Amino acid sequence: MLIVLLPEHLQPDSPGPVRMHWWHTDRDGSLLDTGHDTLEALHGQYPTERMRALVPPSAVTLYRVRVPVRKASAVRAALPFALEDFLSQELDELHFAAGPRRPDDRVAAAVVEQSNMVFWQELFEQAGWRLEALMPLSELHAELPPAGVLRVQQSPWPTDMPLVIVTAADQEPVMMEESLLGIWLQRRLADRDPEDRILELYGVDAGALNLGEDAQVIPGPDLSSELLEPALRRATDTRPVFNLLTGPYASGMAAPPWRKMRTTMIAAGVLLAVMATQFGLETWTLARERDRLQAEINSLFDTTLPTSRRVDPVTQFREALEGGGSSGNGGMGGLLYEVLAVSSKDGKAEIREFRATPVDMEIELHVASFAELETIRASLAAKPELRETLQGADSGTEGVTARLKVERSKS
Known part of the structure; x- marks a missing residue:
C-alpha cells in the first residue's frame, strides 16, 4: 500500500x-x-x-x-x-x-x-x-x-x-x-x-x-x-x-458500486452456469440421439437397398417406394405394398422385420395362431404374380412368429 x-x-x-x-x-x-x-x-x-x-x-x-x-x-x-x-x-x-x-x-x-x-x-x-x-x-x-x-x-x-x-x-x-x-x-x-x-x-x-x-x-x-x-x-x-x-x-x-450487488450477481452467475450446463447436456443428448437415428437409417438402407449408393437415405427410400408402386412390373415398392396389404388385412399380423430387394422380400411375422398364418399364406398364394415360401415358424405363449420369403413369380 x-x-x-x-x-x-x-x-x-x-x-x-x-x-x-x-x-x-x-x-x-x-x-x-x-x-x-x-x-x-x-x-x-x-x-x-x-x-x-x-x-x-x-x-x-x-x-x-x-x-x-x-x-x-x-x-x-x-x-x-x-x-x-x-x-x-x-x-x-x-x-x-x-x-x-x-x-x-x-x-x-x-x-x-x-x-x-x-x-x-x-x-x-x-x-x-x-x-x-x-x-x-x-x-x-x-x-x-x-x-x-x-x-x-x-x-x-x-x-x-x-x-x-x-x-x-x-x-x-x-x-x-x-x-x-x-x-x-x-x-x-x-x-x-x-x-x-x-x-x-x-x-x-x-x-x-x-x-x-x-x-x-x-x-x-x-x-x-x-x-x-x-x-x-x-x-x-x-x-x-x-x-x-x-x-x-x-x-x-x-468498494466500487457494483460490489453492493455482489451477492445478487453471484446468484445470477450460478443460475446462468446451471442453465448453460443444462443446455449443454440437452444438446449433447440430442446430438447422440441424432447420430443414433442416422446410424439406424444407414444400417436399414444398407440392408434394404444393398445395390444403391447412399446419398440421402430418406429421399432414396421415398423414391424407391414411389417408383415401385407406379411401375407396372412392381419392384420392391410394389412387392412391399402387396405384402403389407395382405398381412395387415383385418389387423391379423404384425411385421417385425423385413429385408427386401427389388425381386424378393424376407419378412418376420407375428400372428395369434397358425390358423392366421395359413390364412395369410393362402392370400399370398392366391396372387398369381407372387410366390411365398415358409422358412420357419415358432410358437409361444404370445402367438406364432413365422419367417416368410415372398418373391415375384417368373411366369
Whole structure:
C-alpha cells in the first residue's frame, strides 16, 4: 500500500507539479520504501498498489463532541448541528466526518472545507489513482495518556515547519508549530484544574515555553523516531477508524458500486452456469440421439437397398417406394405394398422385420395362431404374380412368429 502526505497549504492554483512525501508498506504496515515525488511518477512506479492519503493539520480540524444517538448514519447527520457553535463558516461550505467514539462517550469529529475535498479527489483522479481513504494526520497519534496529563512529543513527519503533537485523554490530538506551543499550553493549562496540569515533554525544552510554576513538568527523551512505524500501521488498517471519504465523497474510497450487488450477481452467475450446463447436456443428448437415428437409417438402407449408393437415405427410400408402386412390373415398392396389404388385412399380423430387394422380400411375422398364418399364406398364394415360401415358424405363449420369403413369380 502507498501512503502519501498532502503538502501543507496545497491550493488548486499551486504552481508546478505537486510533489508529496510517500511511504510504501507491506500488508502488515512495515515500511518498505519512502520518497518524495509526484502522483504521476508514483503511478508509473506502483501502478497496482492501493492508495491512501494523509491530510495535514492545517487543512482539517478535529473535535470531540457529545452525540446522544448511536446509529452511524444518525451520528453523521447530527454532527453539523453539534459543531455549529464552534464554527465560523457556513455549514454548506464544510464537510463533516465522524470518527470513533472515545472512552468518555464523546464522538471524534473532523471538519474540512468542501472545496478542498473536491480538489484533493480530482488531484488523485487526474494522476490515475483511486483514493481508498483520506485520513487526518493527527488522528494517527491518538494514543491516550493518563487522565490529567498533557503529552507533548516531536512529530516524526516531514513538514515545512517542525511540528509537535499534543495528546490528552479529554481531547483529540493536536499538531502545531513548535513556536506556537508555549502560548497554546499556557491557555490550555489555565482551563484545567490544578491537579490536571501535568505535562509530559518528550524532546521539547520546557524552559522555552514560559510555563507557570503550577505546571508539573515530566521531561523525557525525543521519541519521534519511534512514532512513525506505529502511525503507518494505523494508516494501513483494513478499516481505518477515521476516514474523511464519507457522504458525497464515499464512492471514492469504498468498494466500487457494483460490489453492493455482489451477492445478487453471484446468484445470477450460478443460475446462468446451471442453465448453460443444462443446455449443454440437452444438446449433447440430442446430438447422440441424432447420430443414433442416422446410424439406424444407414444400417436399414444398407440392408434394404444393398445395390444403391447412399446419398440421402430418406429421399432414396421415398423414391424407391414411389417408383415401385407406379411401375407396372412392381419392384420392391410394389412387392412391399402387396405384402403389407395382405398381412395387415383385418389387423391379423404384425411385421417385425423385413429385408427386401427389388425381386424378393424376407419378412418376420407375428400372428395369434397358425390358423392366421395359413390364412395369410393362402392370400399370398392366391396372387398369381407372387410366390411365398415358409422358412420357419415358432410358437409361444404370445402367438406364432413365422419367417416368410415372398418373391415375384417368373411366369
